[in-house]
Amino acid sequence: MSELIAALPMYDWPEMRGEVDAQWTSLRDAFRRKDIDAPQSIVRRNGDLPIVSGGIWDDEGNLISPDPATLPPDELDSHKLWLHPALLFAQACWGPMELGLSRHVQVVGQPSYDAYEGGQGELYSSALVMRAGEGPEVRSPADGKALLPLDLIRDRRFTFNSLDSMSGIIALTRDLEAAGENLDIFSSSGESGGHRDSIVAVAEGRADIAAIDCESWTLAQRFEPAARKVVIVGWTARRKGLPYITARTTPEKTVHSMREALAGLAEQPRIQRVG
Known part of the structure; x- marks a missing residue:
């Protein structure tokens, strides 16, 4: 069982749960074909996040997030999710990224918005x-x-x-x-x-x-x-639309493999490779 976590919270409306799960299944299988230990399913609750005893700290010794075990278990705090060291893959937003999140994560790719009025590519x-x-x-x-x-x-x-x-x-x-x-x-x-x-x-x-x-x-x-x-x-x-991100500590080889996997899915309507 994978010790990593993934989430697709940004458009995960109750009526969309089946479609979002299917999207993750496609991503998960593409990642696994690249020998990435992708989790079976996405997380939707703080209670599903692995415990980080003592909280999450940055390289400068600053506490940037509490232990997920201290959060309301049936809610999902996206900001705490994004900072989790076990994060393999998630959607974020360029607002929080510009406000400091980018220091703690890596961008993996961008979705395509061609299917929506008001969207074009990424x-x-x-x-x-x-x-x-x-x-x-x-x-x-x-x-x-x-x-x-x-x-x-x-x-x-x-x-x-x-x-x-x-x-x-x-x-x-x-x-x-x-x-x-x-x-x-x-x-x-x-x-x-x-x-x-x-x-x-x-x-x-x-x-x-x-x-x-x-x-x-x-x-x-x-x-x-x-x-x-x-x-x-x-x-x-x-x-630029919502970025796909991974933890700052995710190995460079894994990030590269995820980008290759996204490139392989590029003909599907929602996914593009970054860069």
Whole structure:
């Protein structure tokens, strides 16, 4: 039994569990063909993470994460997962990566977003959604540049999934700044806890606008009834999508083999090799 762990938490909606498990099965088998000791299944709970007695420390002697055994067992703290020394493979986000996670992990590859409106290769964008009838619906720009309806969104209530989310707030912040604006364009801003929660908040009138990454928006159209009550009124610019990462301590040979395995799966719709 493998002592390593893997997770695909970023789009692991309850309705998607079967598809996410199938995605891992494909990745796992490709890794095993490269003699990588990939785990049989992905983890979805803090309680599934191996114990790290005394917590997780960096090379400079700083405690960067507590022992997973001290965390609520039936929840999943993605930030603690990403820092686990047994991490073989997981999805992350470039927001946390830019805020310091990149010092503690290695990037293995990038998924492809060709299957989603607003995506192109390893690049994705976020749909700006508002309640139906409050603004004209727009398609993703072919050139991948930001499309911000500044007059429409001014003085509206903005909701976002988390402060460190590239797709939910950081990308929009940067696009607003490029247009000579900032988050003060909104009358208020508040954290929802997740992209799906943001869509529901807008649909129910608790917020007026949210930025939803293009893959989450596609999932919402499949599984979230509230998505039928909102429309896309703008788009952020395309940026690099979610990276696949591994622990900083994963051997270089293993990282190289994983990249070769991803390259071998490149014709499948979600996976590209990095670099």
